[in-house]
Amino acid sequence: MNTKTLRKLSGKSKNYRKSKTKISFVKDSPVTTTIAILKKIPKIVDVSVDDLIKSNRNDKIISLFNKTKIDYSWSFSGKTRKDTAYITHGYHRYPAKFIPQIVSRLADKYTSEGDLIIDPFGGCGTTLVESKVMGRPSIGVDINPVAVLITKAKITPIEPAKIEKEFFELKKKLETYSENTKVKIPEHERIDYWFRPQEKKELAFIFAVISNLKEEYIRNFFYCGISNVLKNCSIWLQKSNKPTRDFEKKPSDPIQTFYKQVKMMMRGNSRFYELLREKNRLKIPSQVYCTDARTIPVKDNSVSLIVTSPPYVTSYEYADLHQLTALWMEYTKNLSDFRKRFIGTSYHDKKRLVLNSILAENIRSELFKKNKKTAEEVATYFSEMNQVFVEMRRMLKKGGKTCIVIGNTSLKGVEILNAEVFVEQLYNLGLKIVDIIKREIPSKNLPSVRDEKTGKFAKISDKNKVSAYPTEYILIMEK
Numbered sequence: 157m158n159t160k161t162l163r164k165l166s167g168k169s170k171n172y173r174k175s176k177t178k179i180s181f182v183k184d185s186p187v188t189t190t191i192a193i194l195k196k197i198p199k200i201v202d203v204s205v206d207d208l209i210k211s212n213r214n215d216k217i218i219s220l221f222n223k224t225k226i227d228y229s230w231s232f233s234g235k236t237r238k239d240t241a242y243i244t245h246g247y248h249r250y251p252a253k254f255i256p257q258i259v260s261r262l263a264d265k266y267t268s269e270g271d272l273i274i275d276p277f278g279g280c281g282t283t284l285v286e287s288k289v290m291g292r293p294s295i296g297v298d299i300n301p302v303a304v305l306i307t308k309a310k311i312t313p314i315e316p317a318k319i320e321k322e323f324f325e326l327k328k329k330l331e332t333y334s335e336n337t338k339v340k341i342p343e344h345e346r347i348d349y350w351f352r353p354q355e356k357k358e359l360a361f362i363f364a365v366i367s368n369l370k371e372e373y374i375r376n377f378f379y380c381g382i383s384n385v386l387k388n389c390s391i392w393l394q395k396s397n398k399p400t401r402d403f404e405k406k407p408s409d410p411i412q413t414f415y416k417q418v419k420m421m422m423r424g425n426s427r428f429y430e431l432l433r434e435k436n437r438l439k440i441p442s443q444v445y446c447t448d449a450r451t452i453p454v455k456d457n458s459v460s461l462i463v464t465s466p467p468y469v470t471s472y473e474y475a476d477l478h479q480l481t482a483l484w485m486e487y488t489k490n491l492s493d494f495r496k497r498f499i500g501t502s503y504h505d506k507k508r509l510v511l512n513s514i515l516a517e518n519i520r521s522e523l524f525k526k527n528k529k530t531a532e533e534v535a536t537y538f539s540e541m542n543q544v545f546v547e548m549r550r551m552l553k554k555g556g557k558t559c560i561v562i563g564n565t566s567l568k569g570v571e572i573l574n575a576e577v578f579v580e581q582l583y584n585l586g587l588k589i590v591d592i593i594k595r596e597i598p599s600k601n602l603p604s605v606r607d608e609k610t611g612k613f614a615k616i617s618d619k620n621k622v623s624a625y626p627t628e629y630i631l632i633m634e635k
């Protein structure tokens with residue numbers, strides 16, 4: 157964020173000090189300047205909506221964002237796939253995953269070795285892998301058991317000779333497979349929907365062989381491998397993220413595709429293991445839990461840094477995209493129940509929503525004029541995110557930072573100002589703004605586009621598409 161802009165906004169000179177109200181500008185720090193702007197407004201935790209409106213805080217937040225210029229140093233546009241998929245990061249595809257370099261830069265700036273880092277929406281574990289490399293203990297949480305499986309595999313360095321031996325033994329068993337092999341094939345209409353009988357039987361055999369391995373961490377490594385090739389072995393339209401069948405598709409041979417995947421993972425594992433061994437960080441603790449971001453098993457006031465990228469509103473991708481693994485691993489029998497666990501789905505109950513943000517209330521009212529259901533979905537999303545922020549505040553140490561990577565989007569022609577709303581909610585919960593970084597998402601990392609009518613992710617070629625988030629923000633707040 158531009159310091160000059162902030163100064164203009166506050167109407168104060170560079171070295172202004174006022175001890176009574178604790179407003180202070182120290183040199184050119186954007187941190188103190190931003191805090192100063194908002195400190196002039198009385199604290200409003202537990203105050204009425206009227207008080208909020210009077211304070212004009214939402215206008216100030218909006219202008220703060222409007223004046224924030226793109227900081228190109230955060231685009232990492234020079235990074236290649238090799239850089240972003242280094243060590244274990246390339247094990248498994250995952251939608252909207254972090255560039256690892258964002259995490260390491262934030263961790264480097266805001267923590268020291270030994271400090272605890274948390275990711276409440278851990279996804280495929282990028283934050284945890286980077287934390288381990290940097291010698292910071294970490295905890296990740298995700299509601300998606302597939303994300304947790306991938307994370308477990310990615311954060312566990314395995315002695316290279318050990319995994320080679322395990323793979324050798326596994327291959328010996330898999331090579332006994334023939335058309336006549338007797339295999340217990342799962343009976344599930346969704347598995348039949350996605351897989352032809354031939355691939356289904358071969359996959360069932362691979363799963364059975366892996367499940368017979370003794371050690372859990374070795375099983376997880378191979379389960380993660382098979383999980384990442386399920387799409388290739390199914391009739392899921394390969395280039396689509398949407399669950400679409402392609403009856404023309406010739407699915408890949410499961411055993412051979414699995415071998416290729418495991419070899420790639422073994423190379424990543426060796427590099428990870430060596431890197432940690434060299435730095436003497438093989439034993440840095442890293443833990444992942446399959447739970448809701450609103451109930452994180454971490455003590456109060458114990459966390460130095462939270463780095464996270466939350467789900468987006470009305471996006472079902474995680475449940476839909478990972479249904480193949482969820483079905484084979486028997487994480488769910490019922491896809492619609494699976495979806496309801498995710499924040500940002502269209503499911504909502506009738507409980508009273510606490511948005512804790514005037515901006516969110518305004519967005520809800522605008523949407524209400526267009527579509528009542530969408531308005532309630534978005535309100536539910538903001539209310540649930542506010543609950544996550546309450547949990548984040550509980551865990552953070554005093555002076556601990558939270559870094560939230562989020563973009564804005566639009567639904568039914570209404571701008572959904574996620575970033576601005578999150579800042580307002582966090583501020584209302586007592587956190588201070590440290591910095592707001594606007595970064596450009598290089599096109600290869602662009603998550604997707606949204607269909608203007610449905611709000612769901614769409615193919616680039618679809619009509620009605622609007623760019624979803626070509627830029628995004630990193631919101632840095634402090635307890």
Ligand SMILES: C[S@@+](CC[C@H](N)C(=O)[O-])C[C@H]1O[C@@H](n2cnc3c(N)ncnc32)[C@H](O)[C@@H]1O
Nearest residue numbers: 253254277279280282298299300448449498499
């Ligand atoms: C944008 S992704 C995070 C990606 C992550 N930064 C990475 O690098 O892989 C958002 C994640 O939030 C998770 N999620 C959605 N609802 C959740 C909830 N109620 N509690 C915890 N995680 C949730 C999704 O499963 C998804 O993995």
